[in-house]
Amino acid sequence: MDRQDIQHVLDTDYAVPSERSLEESTTQLEALLASTDAFLRENALEILWQWTQRGHYTDEQMLSLGDRMASHLLSGTGESGTDSVFLRAFAALVLTGVLVADQRAVEEAFHTRPPFLPEDRVHAWFDASIACFRGEQDRRGYVETKGWAHALAHEADLLSDFARGHHLETVHLETLLDAIADKMIEPCNTVLCYNEGERLTQTVLDILRRNLVSLEFIEGWLQRLAHTSEGGHWADAFGMDGASERDNHARINACSFLRSLYFQLLFGSRTFRAGYLPAHFDRSIDQKERIIAAVLDALKATDKHFYAREDGS
Numbered sequence: 001m002d003r004q005d006i007q008h009v010l011d012t013d014y015a016v017p018s019e020r021s022l023e024e025s026t027t028q029l030e031a032l033l034a035s036t037d038a039f040l041r042e043n044a045l046e047i048l049w050q051w052t053q054r055g056h057y058t059d060e061q062m063l064s065l066g067d068r069m070a071s072h073l074l075s076g077t078g079e080s081g082t083d084s085v086f087l088r089a090f091a092a093l094v095l096t097g098v099l100v101a102d103q104r105a106v107e108e109a110f111h112t113r114p115p116f117l118p119e120d121r122v123h124a125w126f127d128a129s130i131a132c133f134r135g136e137q138d139r140r141g142y143v144e145t146k147g148w149a150h151a152l153a154h155e156a157d158l159l160s161d162f163a164r165g166h167h168l169e170t171v172h173l174e175t176l177l178d179a180i181a182d183k184m185i186e187p188c189n190t191v192l193c194y195n196e197g198e199r200l201t202q203t204v205l206d207i208l209r210r211n212l213v214s215l216e217f218i219e220g221w222l223q224r225l226a227h228t229s230e231g232g233h234w235a236d237a238f239g240m241d242g243a244s245e246r247d248n249h250a251r252i253n254a255c256s257f258l259r260s261l262y263f264q265l266l267f268g269s270r271t272f273r274a275g276y277l278p279a280h281f282d283r284s285i286d287q288k289e290r291i292i293a294a295v296l297d298a299l300k301a302t303d304k305h306f307y308a309r310e311d312g313s
Contacts, residue, residue, distance in 0.1 A: 001028045006043045014050040022056060030068065033094065034087035038147025045090045052097030053104075053276075055112030062098050062116060069095040070125040073132035085138040089151040092132070092158040095125065099161040100276060106166060107279050122167040129158055134179050141194030152183070152192070156199035160273070163206040164280050170212045177207060177221050184254045185229045187246035197257040201264050202271055208291065209283040219294045225254050226301035235304040255302050262295045 001009075001017075009017060016022050032044035048065075051057065057065065072091035076084025102117040133155045140149045159176055162168055168176075180200055207213060228237055228247065234254065237247040265288065274281040285291065300307055 001025065001032065001044075003039060006032075006040060006047070009047050010043060014047055014054065016051070016056060022051075023061075026051075026061075026065070030094075033072070033090040034083070036083055036086065036146045041086055041090055042147065045093055048094045049097040052094070052101050053112075059113070059116040062101065063121060066095055066098040066117075066121070066125060069098070070128040073128050077132055077135040078137055080137040081140070082138070083146075085140065085149045085151050086146075088132060088136070089149055089154040092129070092151075092154040095129070096158050096161045099125075099158075099165060100273070103161070103165055103277055103280075107277050117165075117167065119167045122162075122165065123172075126162050126168065126172060129155070129162060130175060130179055133159060134182065136183075137188075139188060139190040139192060139196075141196075150194060150196075152196040153194060153199045156196065156203050160199075160203040160206045160271075163203055163210065164273075164277060168210075173207045173210060173213050174217060177204065177213065177217075180204065181221055181224045182229075184225060184257045185227070185250050187229060187244065187250045188253070189246060189249065191249050191252050192256070197253065198260045198264075200257065201260040202269050204261060205264060205269050205285070206280070208285045208288075209280060211283070211286045215287050215290060215294075218291055222258075222294050222298040223301070225258055226298035234302040238304060251302070255299070258295060258299050258302065262292065262299065265292050265295065 005017065009015065017025055020028075026048065029044040029048050032040045035041040035044070052062065052065070069091040072087050073095075075087050075091075076082060077088065079085070099117070099122075101112070102115050105113055105115040133152075136151050136155060138149060138151050140151075141153075143149050159180075163173060163176060180203065184197070184200070208218075226234070228234060229250065234251045237251040265285075271281075
């Protein structure tokens, strides 16, 4: 499909082109997910996402689409600065469409179909997604002349959709939290500045709304974020005592993430998924006030000398 074909689909409210089969159109759109042309890549994603939500695919086609997207997540994992990032980042969002369609079937009493995802398939996709996220080294947001890459943000959205789903249990949610902590405290060459931390905070809130992870685990997890990957103090990563610029980038990323978590817990979070899955977002978070207090404790532990102490010092 070329630009004219893509524009025609957009102009006809995402209608499947009459001159080719759904399977052929899907194959051509999938290929465009790796394109360095932002118009083709971003609109191919949007069309595929809309088709997953509108019931165009059979259950078997949805499973096959999910399998292919999960395999794309591991394409070029560990690379940075290469064009392989586009396929990983945009395949992640197509996979979210498959997951959300199943979640809507559960929540909306068979919106366009009954629930269709088997647990073992979801777990396999989850494992691939965690491997992708843990291995992701391309932290670019907007790439000049090529448009959005935004791999960590897209992968955060995918992890959110896993977190909301009924197939994941406590052990999976704890694994997901550990992966997020590892990524936030990982020494790196980039300060995240395209709301990646905010998107990952929404993933954490989706985990908390499940009310399956113990407060003890959450408090320990927050203390991990309050320290370096080696277990040291973030104050020591402030360009002294042999700390590197990579350590200081990790300090900024972790502190920004904790601040975002504090304010989204305090004020609530806004996401367009709430329109699709209102019952999930209506859930209250158990022991929310104690979690907020634990976030504040973690933030205080990251401080060098800006926060006043309880004794007034």
